Amino acid sequence: MTPQIDPQAGAAVKAADRAHVFHSWSAQELIDPLAVAGAEGSYFWDYDGKRYLDLTSGLVYTNIGYQHPKVVAAIQDQAARLTTFAPAFAIEARSEAARLIAERTPGDLDKIFFTNGGADAVEHAVRMARLHTGRPKVLAAYRSYHGGTQQAINITGDPRRWASDGAAAGVVHFWAPFLYRSRFYARTQEEECARALEHLETTIAFEGPGTVAAIVLETIPGTAGIMAPPPGYLAGVREICDKHGIVFVLDEVMAGFGRTGEWFAADLYDVTPDLMTFAKGVNSGYVPLGGVAISGAIAETFGKRPYPGGLTYSGHPLACAAAVATINTMAEEGIVENARHLGETVVEPGLRALAERHPSVGEVRGVGMFWAVELVRNRETREPLVPYNAAGEANAPMAAFGAAAKKAGVWPFVNMNRTHFVPPLNVSESEVKEGLAALDTALSVADEYTD
Structure with a gap:
């Protein structure tokens, strides 16, 4: 052009x-x-x-x-066939997008709840974690960004939180590993990993393990600085969560869908969270779309108990058609x-x-x-x-x-x-x-x- x-x-x-x-x-x-x-x-x-x-x-x-012509054509085709439809129905584009995403998520994250973007995906992941555990608190890292809605901005660890932080959202921040600017006086990645995990475990102990619903981490923090965690850190967080019955949430809104050279950054670390949020790259932003990939255990919580949340445009056909075309194109090319x-x-x-x-x-x-x-x-x-x-x-x-x-x-x-x-x-x-x-x-x- x-x-x-x-x-x-x-x-x-x-x-x-x-x-x-x-x-x-x-x-x-x-x-x-x-x-x-x-x-x-x-x-x-x-x-x-x-x-x-x-x-x-x-x-x-x-x-x-x-x-990208393949995705543009898919949006045009979907608009000609079915531009929009309410989320309570089974729609081909929605079902296929969910299937393609579930094929690529780690472990048993096979249920997909669609949102309109990353921030509301984080909102719903936190809501699911609190309802699943019956606990109020969420732990999140400094040097992080999780979105601009009220709960997501409170979870965020960078200065964009400050103006909107009412200090009443049940969020506790902690230091994640970052050797170049270590908060733990570490000299090696091994020391940084061990001391960061000890710091997290201590934070949980002083907050009360029985009060913590979720730990929310960007698998690799994005806007805050692209600090890949040291080997063993995410596996250590997984162990801590399992020990205390805490839901492990990985935010892959920025790192997901190929950004790290893997479909999800979690694949680099061989770790499976309980909930994974996504957006952005799922359809390259051609039509707003995000979502939460949900583990079997958390999905079962809402098997016969209604999940009290939803969005008018959840799984919008145009957005899902763009996701289907994007994922298929990424695979084909x-x-x-x-x-x-x-x-x-x-x-x-x-x-x-x-x-x-x-x-x-x-x-x-x-x-x-x-x-x-x-x-x-x-x-x-x-x-x-x-x-x-x-x-x-x-x-x-x-x-x-x-x-x-x-x-x-x-x-x-x-x-x-x-x-x-x-x-x-x-x-x-x-x-x-x-x-x-x-x-x-x-x-x-x-x-x-x-x-």
Whole structure:
């Protein structure tokens, strides 16, 4: 698709946006959203014809890129046959989407409750856990994000929680492992794992094991920094949950559906939770969809006892048709395997080469097509390039980095003192190298702020 240059149309789109659209997570008068004219594959472009390689996959959800023809055709076909129908009925697209998801989830997570996105999936997973156990509390990690609805934002561990945290949601936060910025004074991954598990066990002991319904973890935290847990950690959490009768919930909203080079990140660790939330990559965000994959034991709780929850658009036919087409396309085109292969052979060595050249890079970490580059002022002290949750002038170094990346032709994922490398999973090798070259240029700007 060739970008059409039409600045006048772009100005009209921008004017209507600024007059009427209320944007999320933003001070409305301080933002300047780009007017997007179109997108295809790993790229999008503005009305001036400037094209960007999207290193963000939207919000890490366009796992098969923009405008994949097979998924577009499936949505069109479903719209022609049955655009919408209430969730209490058996609908072909809904049934098939659930079947395809259940085929790929670990263990016996074979029942699928559909939601409209990731946040309400987390809401319902927590509700199921509380009803299943009869307990009130939920434990969740700092450095996490679980969604913007009231319960999900309280479970979240990053600063987006602060403004909406009423401290009455029954949520207790704890430290998960992250060796680069260890809260446990660990020197090795083994020490970090053991001390993080001991910390979690102690937290449960002081909260009262009989009061804890669920532990909610992102299998690999996404927005908070892509910190893959050390070997043995998730298995240790599973053991702790089994010991105390706690429901183990893994949030795979961002990490799921091939992002890590496996269908689910849990597959990397050979662990099966009791509940697993998903969204984003299940249909690459073409139509809003999320859900909860439910174990046999928890499904049985609601076998003859009604589950007190639902959504008008649960399992919407258009969204489910998009999911069916997305999952089948990923399988047919080897998209999960592509993410794994390019992650190992191109992305990781490319990012590590950038780290060697740029003093602003403190650490590179990730797997598949799910990578973070931690930017620092000083490699020895590991002082972040900008302070935690920096804004305004304090965030100038990261703003300068982001501007340089865009000038170089990529749209970067920038959060706090990190940039994430998270393009679509069917990105080509040449596109990956294009993205790495642009980051090389932008990191030279970040280097100017190092000690």
